Amino acid sequence: MKRFETISFRTRRIIGLSITAIAIAIVMSIHQSIEERLGRASYFSGFSLFGALVALILIGIRRRLPMLPLGSVSTWTQIHLYTGIFAAVIYFVHVPAMIAGGVFECGLSIVFLLVTASGFYGLYASRMLPRRLTAVGGEFRYDQVPWHRNQIATAASGLLRSDHESAATEVLRGFYAKYLRPFFESSPGLTYVAVPTGSRRRRLLAGLKELDRYLEEDTRSTSGQFAALVRRRDDLDYHYALQFRLRIWVVVHSVFSVVLFAAAMVHGVLALRFTF
Amino acid sequence: MAREKLNFPDPPTVDRPGDRWVCGARLTEGKLRQKNEHGVCHAGPSRLGICPLADACCPRRTWASRRKMIGLSVLIVFIAAMIAFSGGEWNATVFKPGELTTAHAQILAGTLSSEKCAACHADASLSPASWFASGGNKHQSVSLTDRCLDCHHTTIDRSSARLAHNLPRETREKMQMALVSNRSAIAPRDHSGKFSPLQRSLLDQESVECSTCHREHRGSDADLNAMTDAQCQTCHSETFGSFATSHPIWTDWPYGRGGKIAFDHSTHAMKHFPSANKTGSPVEFRCLHCHPKNERNELSRAVTYEKSCQSCHDDALKLRTDQGIELFALPTIPEANAGEISNWPPAATGFYDGKVSPIAELFLRSEKEVAVAMRGIVERDFTRIRSESAEQSAAAILIASAHRNLLNEVAEKGQAALVDRAAKTGLVSPSLTNIIRSVPPQLISDTYRLWFEVSNKSTVKAAKPVPFRLASTNDELLVGDEDELLGNDDDLLSDDKDVLLGDGHDNESLSSKPKRFDPTVNLKEGGWYRDDLRLAIVYRGHGHADSVVKSTIEMMSTLPHEDPVRARLLTSAAIAACIKCHPGAAEKMGSWTSPPLVGASRSFTKFSHTPHMNIAGLTDCVHCHTVSHAHANFEPIEREACATCHTAKAAGESCTTCHRYHVTE
Numbered sequence: 052m053k054r055f056e057t058i059s060f061r062t063r064r065i066i067g068l069s070i071t072a073i074a075i076a077i078v079m080s081i082h083q084s085i086e087e088r089l090g091r092a093s094y095f096s097g098f099s100l101f102g103a104l105v106a107l108i109l110i111g112i113r114r115r116l117p118m119l120p121l122g123s124v125s126t127w128t129q130i131h132l133y134t135g136i137f138a139a140v141i142y143f144v145h146v147p148a149m150i151a152g153g154v155f156e157c158g159l160s161i162v163f164l165l166v167t168a169s170g171f172y173g174l175y176a177s178r179m180l181p182r183r184l185t186a187v188g189g190e191f192r193y194d195q196v197p198w199h200r201n202q203i204a205t206a207a208s209g210l211l212r213s214d215h216e217s218a219a220t221e222v223l224r225g226f227y228a229k230y231l232r233p234f235f236e237s238s239p240g241l242t243y244v245a246v247p248t249g250s251r252r253r254r255l256l257a258g259l260k261e262l263d264r265y266l267e268e269d270t271r272s273t274s275g276q277f278a279a280l281v282r283r284r285d286d287l288d289y290h291y292a293l294q295f296r297l298r299i300w301v302v303v304h305s306v307f308s309v310v311l312f313a314a315a316m317v318h319g320v321l322a323l324r325f326t327f
Numbered sequence: 328m329a330r331e332k333l334n335f336p337d338p339p340t341v342d343r344p345g346d347r348w349v350c351g352a353r354l355t356e357g358k359l360r361q362k363n364e365h366g367v368c369h370a371g372p373s374r375l376g377i378c379p380l381a382d383a384c385c386p387r388r389t390w391a392s393r394r395k396m397i398g399l400s401v402l403i404v405f406i407a408a409m410i411a412f413s414g415g416e417w418n419a420t421v422f423k424p425g426e427l428t429t430a431h432a433q434i435l436a437g438t439l440s441s442e443k444c445a446a447c448h449a450d451a452s453l454s455p456a457s458w459f460a461s462g463g464n465k466h467q468s469v470s471l472t473d474r475c476l477d478c479h480h481t482t483i484d485r486s487s488a489r490l491a492h493n494l495p496r497e498t499r500e501k502m503q504m505a506l507v508s509n510r511s512a513i514a515p516r517d518h519s520g521k522f523s524p525l526q527r528s529l530l531d532q533e534s535v536e537c538s539t540c541h542r543e544h545r546g547s548d549a550d551l552n553a554m555t556d557a558q559c560q561t562c563h564s565e566t567f568g569s570f571a572t573s574h575p576i577w578t579d580w581p582y583g584r585g586g587k588i589a590f591d592h593s594t595h596a597m598k599h600f601p602s603a604n605k606t607g608s609p610v611e612f613r614c615l616h617c618h619p620k621n622e623r624n625e626l627s628r629a630v631t632y633e634k635s636c637q638s639c640h641d642d643a644l645k646l647r648t649d650q651g652i653e654l655f656a657l658p659t660i661p662e663a664n665a666g667e668i669s670n671w672p673p674a675a676t677g678f679y680d681g682k683v684s685p686i687a688e689l690f691l692r693s694e695k696e697v698a699v700a701m702r703g704i705v706e707r708d709f710t711r712i713r714s715e716s717a718e719q720s721a722a723a724i725l726i727a728s729a730h731r732n733l734l735n736e737v738a739e740k741g742q743a744a745l746v747d748r749a750a751k752t753g754l755v756s757p758s759l760t761n762i763i764r765s766v767p768p769q770l771i772s773d774t775y776r777l778w779f780e781v782s783n784k785s786t787v788k789a790a791k792p793v794p795f796r797l798a799s800t801n802d803e804l805l806v807g808d809e810d811e812l813l814g815n816d817d818d819l820l821s822d823d824k825d826v827l828l829g830d831g832h833d834n835e836s837l838s839s840k841p842k843r844f845d846p847t848v849n850l851k852e853g854g855w856y857r858d859d860l861r862l863a864i865v866y867r868g869h870g871h872a873d874s875v876v877k878s879t880i881e882m883m884s885t886l887p888h889e890d891p892v893r894a895r896l897l898t899s900a901a902i903a904a905c906i907k908c909h910p911g912a913a914e915k916m917g918s919w920t921s922p923p924l925v926g927a928s929r930s931f932t933k934f935s936h937t938p939h940m941n942i943a944g945l946t947d948c949v950h951c952h953t954v955s956h957a958h959a960n961f962e963p964i965e966r967e968a969c970a971t972c973h974t975a976k977a978a979g980e981s982c983t984t985c986h987r988y989h990v991t992e
Contacts, residue, residue, distance in 0.1 A: 087557035089539050090529035147545050152425030155412075194344040194390060202335045279333055298390060306398045310405050317409060321422060325448050326471075326538070 063129070071133045075140045082144055091326070096145035101319060103138035104312055107131055111305065135170045142167070159314045166311050169304040176300060180293050189286050193294040196287060203284045204235040210273050210280075219270040223277075226262055230255060231277060239288040247292040252285040347392040419443040425544035428551055434478075447474045447543075475537040483989055491532035491562060492931075493989050499532075506565065506575070532562055540988070552983065559982040570980035571970035581934060582960050587911045587921040588629055592961060596954045599639075614948040624940045628921040632871050636908075641870060647904035648868030649847070652879055652896075654766060654855070655687030655734075656863030657778070658709045660727050664720060668728045670779045675727075675862050679714065683707035683726060684863070685892045685899075686762070686879070690733055693751035697729040706895070731779060738775035741768035758881035758916070765866075765875050766855055774857050774864060868901050876901050877919075880909075884916045929991040942972075 058066075078099050085092035110131040113121050121127075142163060143149070151160045191199055211224050234255060243251065259278050266274055343349070377386070388396070412421040416439075423444075426432065435443050448471065476485050487493045494502075530539060540558070541551045560566040567573040600612040617635045618626045629635070657672065658681035665671040675681075683691070688707060692698040700722035705711045712719045736744035745763045749755050846856050846867045853869030868876045880902055886893040896902055897913065911918030939945045953962040972978040973985075 085529065087555065088529045088561045089558055147425070152544070152546060153423040154421045156424045192338070192344070194349065195338045198338055199335075206333070206335070276333075283333060298394075302394050302397055305394070306401050309398055309402055313402065313405060321424070325444070 067129060067133045068136075071137050074137055078141055079144055093145060093322070096141055097319065097322065100138060100141045100145050101315055103134050103141060104315055106134045107138065108308065108312055111308075132174060135167070139167045139170075155314075156318070159311070159318055162307055162311045162314060166304060166307045169300060169307070173300055173304055176297060180297060184290060184293055187286050187289050189283070189290065191287055191290045191294075193291070193298065196291045196294075199287050200235075200238070200284070203280055203287065207231060207235045207277065207280045210276055217267065217270070219266045222262060222265045223270050223274060226258060227277070230258060231281070235280065235284060239291065243288060244292045244295055247289050249285070252281060255281045344389050345391055346389055348386040349389050350386060423544060426547045427543055428545075428549055429547045431543065432547060447471060470536065472537045484991075489534045489536070491530075491535055494992060496533065498992060503564065530562060554981075554983055554988075556982050559986075559988075569975075570973055571967075574966060576966050577963070579963050580932065581964070587909065587918050589908055589910050590629075592954050593956070593958065597956070614952070618948075620936075620940065624937045626936045626940075637871070644904055645868075645870040648853075648870055648873055648876060648901045650900045651853075651865050651867040652686065652876065652899055652901055653684040654864040654866065655684045655690075655730060656681055656858075656861055656865075657730055658683065658723070658727055660709070660723050661714065664724045664727070667724050668731060671727065671731070672778045672862065675778075679709040679712040679723065681709050683709075685895045687730065687733065688892055689752060689754055689759075690745060690748040691726070691729050693748040694729055694732075697725055700725045700729075706891070734771060734775045734779070737768060738772040741771075742766070754882070754885075756882060756885055758878040758885070761878035762875060762882065765878075766864075770855055770857060771864065777857075777859070778862060873901075876905060880905055880912050881916045884913055884918075929987070929989060931986055931990050933985060933987050 078096065082092045082096050085095055110124075110127045113127045114124065146160065149160070149164075151157055207227070211220065211227060234251070239247075256278055259274050259281070262274055263271060412418055419442075427435065435446055438446060472489060476483065476488055480488075483493060487495065490496070491499065540554060542549075543551070556567075567575075596612045600610045602609065615626075617630050618628065619630065620626055657675040658679075659675050659677045660671070660679060662676045665673075665676040683701060683704075688701060691701065701707055703719060703722045704726070709723060712723055714720065733744075733748075736748075740747075742763050745766070746755075746760075749759055749763070843860060844850075844856055844858070846865075850856055850867050851869075853867050853873060853875075855864065855866050857863075858865050866875050879896065883893055883896045883902070897906065906913050909919055944950060951964055951968065954960075955962050970980075973980050978984075
């Protein structure tokens with residue numbers, strides 16, 4: 052296992068893809084051979100696909116049994132990834148049409164394609180999202196995001212208490228009450244969570260910048276602290292949006308995987324029972 | 328101010344995100360403090376989500392817990408849906424793996440959804456409980472193929488449905504041996520490396536299920552007959568690649584398929600049609616005259632006799648069928664032997680003469696001794712009896728006596744006598760029944776009375792044995808009314824007029840001069856009549872498709888080839904005339920016409936003119952069919968002629984283009 056981890060990503064990918072391609076070629080050639088010999092080739096491809104599903108499900112079991120010496124999660128993830136590619140290709144060998152006919156079979160096809168598509172999205176997300184999160188800076192655990200959000204809101208609300216009353220303070224307090232407080236005390240909207248952008252952050256920072264000419268030196272410092280809190284809150288929301296996306300992906304992928312596995316078993320029983 | 332300079336406390340480290348519940352106050356400390364006056368606790372909520380400090384507190388589900396809840400809920404919904412649909416009315420609609428082909432779907436259109444699966448699948452219950460239960464003995468050995476045959480038994484025989492090509496192993500082996508023995512005619516193969524030893528069939532050729540090739544539930548427009556070349560050849564020991572280079576060369580196809588009507592295309596095209604006909608002018612030999620196209624551009628295999636043959640062949644055919652067939656004829660036996668048979672007609676005494684009629688022989692065989700006696704006489708010809716042979720003389724007497732008995736039986740019992748005798752010899756068939764039905768019992772009754780009762784009394788004194796026997800003959804000198812040789816006999820009969828009148832019996836027959844019945848005048852349309860000169864009951868045919876002659880041939884086709892009656896019937900002029908053009912009728916009952924090969928015949932090779940006639944160059948029949956100068960038919964069509972168009976990229980060269988799987992012997 053250690054040796055596997057020491058090889059480069061590129062080499063690992065080449066090895067993984069090669070093994071997957073060979074496995075696919077073997078299954079396809081056997082399937083073709085059985086088909087030409089008027090055997091039940093769909094049995095072979097069906098059981099191959101079901102075996103692949105079992106192998107794919109095993110990664111969830113491995114995660115729930117960390118105490119057993121079953122290899123690292125990284126290795127299992129690699130196996131999961133290439134088994135998923137294998138299953139996706141074998142699916143097209145197995146089915147006569149991409150979306151099968153019949154209500155149940157059609158649903159099974161859609162669930163399989165959904166799980167497959169979410170799997171490939173997960174592959175993309177696992178490569179891209181960590182980079183984007185690292186680029187933003189800060190480390191926020193998803194379940195602690197509300198705590199961080201609360202800390203920022205508390206810090207923001209306390210900034211204006213210490214300042215002495217002046218016209219500039221009133222201007223800053225008005226801006227805080229109208230724009231900053233709703234921003235700090237509310238969760239990000241669904242639009243932002245779905246497509247996190249910097250427009251909200253830029254708008255608030257531009258507003259604070261506009262206030263500068265009305266502020267005095269001490270209130271200008273407070274305004275700078277507000278700007279820092281806006282940036283931190285936006286970073287936090289960005290983390291939240293991307294982590295939420297990852298978690299939604301996991302939910303969709305895992306939940307539909309379980310449904311797929313159950314439906315595949317029903318499909319198998321029906322196929323075996325009604326073939327002859 | 329840089330955001331890095333902001334100072335925030337570290338997040339709590341004693342939370343448990345893997346648990347089901349987390350403290351709501353901890354996560355939203357400031358906001359929930361109003362609800363939870365005890366503030367944040369360090370222990371957190373219990374596993375059941377209850378805060379240990381205050382009832383009013385709001386512990387929250389962790390993300391992991393929510394995920395499990397969602398997963399479990401979806402799984403429960405799925406299982407509930409499966410159970411609901413499996414027992415419901417719409418289970419077939421839900422669980423069918425795909426649409427049926429249109430033809431099958433139409434059949435099941437009126438069936439209840441819950442019963443649609445059961446129409447084809449024996450264990451049709453979709454209830455999950457039945458998945459784990461035995462189907463019992465009710466459906467034991469009832470397979471999907473049996474269900475297919477419930478509808479398709481009209482085209483595929485149940486007994487051979489599962490056999491490869493619907494042929495028994497012996498037939499397949501014979502065909503394979505024929506192919507091997509004809510190997511010299513097979514061109515070098517182009518296997519193209521397509522068929523490896525690994526690609527041996529997975530099928531038991533004695534038990535091929537319908538679903539092996541015909542896969543259903545693949546959409547309404549799916550082709551149930553779609554097969555690849557590799558699938559077609561998986562069972563074959565000899566496999567072929569390209570049609571042009573490796574298909575076996577055929578020798579006489581399509582001409583060697585045993586057409587029902589014998590027609591010499593060569594002589595008709597080159598001799599008869601060009602020569603002058605009745606009108607004195609040559610007739611153009613046009614293929615489409617006898618093989619017209621129908622609305623689908625398919626050629627007829629043959630047209631009616633009336634349209635294509637009658638104008639030239641009718642007169643000759645009538646002459647042949649006029650000679651008809653004999654039901655029976657009395658043989659002539661010497662006077663010494665005739666004395667042993669009571670009332671044997673004097674006209675049938677003399678030298679051994681006459682032949683046992685083939686049809687009479689079939690009825691006479693019902694008497695075992697007579698059957699043995701007939702076997703002792705060569706070709707049942709009395710002229711070949713050696714008079715010095717006591718054994719043959721005894722046989723002749725027995726046979727002659729059997730003729731008398733047969734006539735007597737029919738005279739008394741009518742058709743029942745013939746039916747009984749046919750049953751005894753195992754010859755009962757629709758064709759023989761037709762013959763019996765056509766024979767008028769009154770004719771037989773009158774004949775018996777005339778030959779065995781009246782004639783003996785009327786000729787007590789004057790009758791003399793005839794020196795020879797008039798067998799079937801066309802000699803006008805012998806059979807005509809103006810016959811000088813027989814004129815004396817008539818005189819003799821007329822001299823006895825008073826004697827016969829004095830007897831008081833049968834005044835009509837004896838009071839007038841017997842006039843010989845002339846079938847050419849009085850039986851122009853054919854029928855049964857009595858030939859008093861030959862002492863025979865004869866049927867006169869009336870040309871093409873005469874029902875009695877036809878029935879006689881059909882009856883003959885049921886006789887074994889070694890049966891002498893069959894050979895003797897074939898020598899009959901009327902029957903020979905029929906068999907000349909309908910050779911198949913002598914071998915197989917009812918083989919009179921040539922039904923269209925397209926859509927009817929179940930041979931390995933199929934062909935339709937329809938797609939070919941759409942090609943301008945092929946509309947001229949002689950493009951493919953060249954009348955031979957050397958033999959009676961056409962020159963064979965070469966493989967290369969077909970391979971011009973039948974390539975993979977043009978008209979196709981797959982096996983199923985020209986061959987069918989389901990065949991009959």
